[in-house]
Amino acid sequence: MKSFLLFLWMLLPQALLAHVNAVVVNMTDGTKAEFMLADEPVVTYSGNYLVLKTATKEVSVSVTSIINLSFVDRYTPTKIESAPTADGVLFRQLPAGSEIRVFTVDGKSVCTQKADSDGSVGLDLSRLPKGVLIIKTPETTIKVNNR
Numbered sequence: 001m002k003s004f005l006l007f008l009w010m011l012l013p014q015a016l017l018a019h020v021n022a023v024v025v026n027m028t029d030g031t032k033a034e035f036m037l038a039d040e041p042v043v044t045y046s047g048n049y050l051v052l053k054t055a056t057k058e059v060s061v062s063v064t065s066i067i068n069l070s071f072v073d074r075y076t077p078t079k080i081e082s083a084p085t086a087d088g089v090l091f092r093q094l095p096a097g098s099e100i101r102v103f104t105v106d107g108k109s110v111c112t113q114k115a116d117s118d119g120s121v122g123l124d125l126s127r128l129p130k131g132v133l134i135i136k137t138p139e140t141t142i143k144v145n146n147r
Contacts, residue, residue, distance in 0.1 A: 025052065025059070026067040033059040036095075037071075088126070089144065094119040094137060103134040 023041060025033045035041040039054040051060045091100060094115040102111035102123065110128050115121045123135070125146045135142050 022072050023052075024070050024072055025050070025061060026070070027061060028065045028067055033061070035059075088122055088124045089135070091115070091121045091123070091137060092119060094121065094139075098138045101136045102128060103136070104129055105132045105134065 021038065022034050022036050024035075027033075033052065035052055035054060035057065039056070041052050041054050044051045044053075045063075046060075048063055049060045050063055050066065051058065053059075094100075096115055096117050096119050098115045098119075100113050100115065100121045100123065101109060103109055110133070111123065113121050113123065125133070125144070128146055130146055133144050133146050135144060
């Protein structure tokens with residue numbers, strides 16, 4: 001147990017020095033558990049099990065089935081790509097089901113969409129008012145000029 005806690009302590013500088021927002025536990029059966037740091041995961045050690053818990057999720061894993069733990073950058077707001085059409089914006093790597101809202105500069109809400117199960121949302125800007133639009137995701141707010 002002491003060596004495992006020392007291992008976790010050694011990972012802390014990696015998380016503090018890099019831009020990270022999630023911890024990932026990779027397991028020997030090929031599965032992985034991801035926890036957003038914003039969800040404030042609590043890590044405990046009970047018996048031979050590592051337990052990670054947030055308000056909405058809990059995972060208990062035998063330490064013998066853990067390949068590694070890593071701190072990563074997930075759902076980075078800069079991962080915005082051109083949509084399949086010339087009139088849109090495609091957001092990727094968002095939390096599944098997260099909401100994207102579009103506003104005019106005077107604050108009027110003109111569109112709301114939710115990310116699908118793979119974390120993607122395609123916005124067709126051709127159907128929205130022309131001019132400056134504010135797009136809010138859970139992680140960021142961007143401004144676009146819709147011409």
